[in-house]
Amino acid sequence: MFHSQATHRIRIEGEVRISVTTTRLEVSDFDLTKHLPDNPLAFVRQGDGLIGFGEALTLTASGADRIENLAKQWRELTEQASVSDSVNLPGSGLIAFGAIAFADSSKVTSRLIVPKLLVGKRDDRVWLTRVQIEDGAPADQNAIAGTASIDPDFFSTEQQYRAETRMDLKPGQVTEAHFEDLVSEAVAEIKAGNLNKVVLARDLQAELPENFDVRPALLKLTDRFPTCWVYSVAGSFGASPELLVRVSHGQVSARVLAGTAGRGTDPGVDQAIATALSNSEKNIREHSFAVESLVSKLEPLCEHVDADPKPFSLALPNVWHLATDVHGVLNANSSVLDVAAALHPTAAVAGTPRDKAQQLIEKLEQVDRGLYAGPVGWIGADGDGEWAIALRGAQISDRQLVAFAGCGIVFDSEPASEFAETELKFSPIRQALASL
Numbered sequence: 001m002f003h004s005q006a007t008h009r010i011r012i013e014g015e016v017r018i019s020v021t022t023t024r025l026e027v028s029d030f031d032l033t034k035h036l037p038d039n040p041l042a043f044v045r046q047g048d049g050l051i052g053f054g055e056a057l058t059l060t061a062s063g064a065d066r067i068e069n070l071a072k073q074w075r076e077l078t079e080q081a082s083v084s085d086s087v088n089l090p091g092s093g094l095i096a097f098g099a100i101a102f103a104d105s106s107k108v109t110s111r112l113i114v115p116k117l118l119v120g121k122r123d124d125r126v127w128l129t130r131v132q133i134e135d136g137a138p139a140d141q142n143a144i145a146g147t148a149s150i151d152p153d154f155f156s157t158e159q160q161y162r163a164e165t166r167m168d169l170k171p172g173q174v175t176e177a178h179f180e181d182l183v184s185e186a187v188a189e190i191k192a193g194n195l196n197k198v199v200l201a202r203d204l205q206a207e208l209p210e211n212f213d214v215r216p217a218l219l220k221l222t223d224r225f226p227t228c229w230v231y232s233v234a235g236s237f238g239a240s241p242e243l244l245v246r247v248s249h250g251q252v253s254a255r256v257l258a259g260t261a262g263r264g265t266d267p268g269v270d271q272a273i274a275t276a277l278s279n280s281e282k283n284i285r286e287h288s289f290a291v292e293s294l295v296s297k298l299e300p301l302c303e304h305v306d307a308d309p310k311p312f313s314l315a316l317p318n319v320w321h322l323a324t325d326v327h328g329v330l331n332a333n334s335s336v337l338d339v340a341a342a343l344h345p346t347a348a349v350a351g352t353p354r355d356k357a358q359q360l361i362e363k364l365e366q367v368d369r370g371l372y373a374g375p376v377g378w379i380g381a382d383g384d385g386e387w388a389i390a391l392r393g394a395q396i397s398d399r400q401l402v403a404f405a406g407c408g409i410v411f412d413s414e415p416a417s418e419f420a421e422t423e424l425k426f427s428p429i430r431q432a433l434a435s436l
């Protein structure tokens, strides 16, 4: 069954040592989402991706420099690695999953989590990475923490997930009427010339049923949203359509979304909606703020940056989005987290100008967004990786589940239609938790 092997060894200040072994697995038709552990780490799109089991090591940070701080900790950790990776695919070798809080002031800790065990898949190639942590004493005298064993049936048998319990999402701290008031206030600020765009969000909440299992929800999200990045990291899970940044061998890419319309049930009407969206001045303006913010932050890090001059209409099962793919070539050895630190928060989730929008979000929403609208993804030992924006999902903490959805407000936004847009954006997570 084992095909090839790679071993990474790391010594951290002489105290902790991580030993990482990646082995190629000869399995066919392997479906990552049918083999998830309880409380999985996951980042999956179109059948490819990474799933992680347990936590071998977690790096944490909070505050305004949380992304730079995690990037630095990760660099220090990996600099001491001796890497030999014959699988040598994006996602093989030493990997951390990560979830980063939206706001500088968030009480929620941002994390990079190295799983005890990881299974990756790319273009029908599957690999297994095992992580061992030793502390201080020579390995043979030391109890090895973080050793994960794997059930021999793991790769041949689909895992049994616990039965779903229906969960009703109820209005959270920002109710319908309150949200519409906030939109009006934001429009007034924009008309007064204080800023151009701000993204306002509202929350829904539910009590978590006893013995809740997130895996059936993740399965539904991967089935229904194959082109989205389905994520599950540190209690934050969902199906994001938006790629904040991917770095691969010096190439950087992103998918910027902003501008939304609901899908039509009749094909003709649906197409008319897409055409109206791509001709809507309001939506084009909203979208261009998001592209400009991303490109302007990316340019200093790149030799050149390419963005399509006109957005395309991206069809998701529930909505149309205006979308622009952006590509660039990095001019230095920046890691995906270095780039994420420069890009976050884009005008797709904060606004323009960024600092004014962040201040207005804090003033109006008065709710900690936690990991919602923050970067979620993975980073490898070489700094390459892929991070989506944590949208269209929910966060679990203690016995509570909180879901957020937001939308970009510009001078001609109407409160009732912005509320309706948040409803559309809640539909993926509502359905994933509806136990239908």
Ligand SMILES: C=C(O[C@@H]1C=C(C(=O)O)C=C[C@H]1O)C(=O)O
Pocket (backbone or CB within 6 Å): 199, 201, 242, 257, 258, 259, 260, 321, 348, 349, 391, 392, 404, 405, 406, 407, 408, 425
């Ligand atoms: C803020 C969200 O989505 C973002 C806002 C969009 C918009 O305002 O049109 C579209 C896609 C995302 O960039 C969300 O889903 O909560």
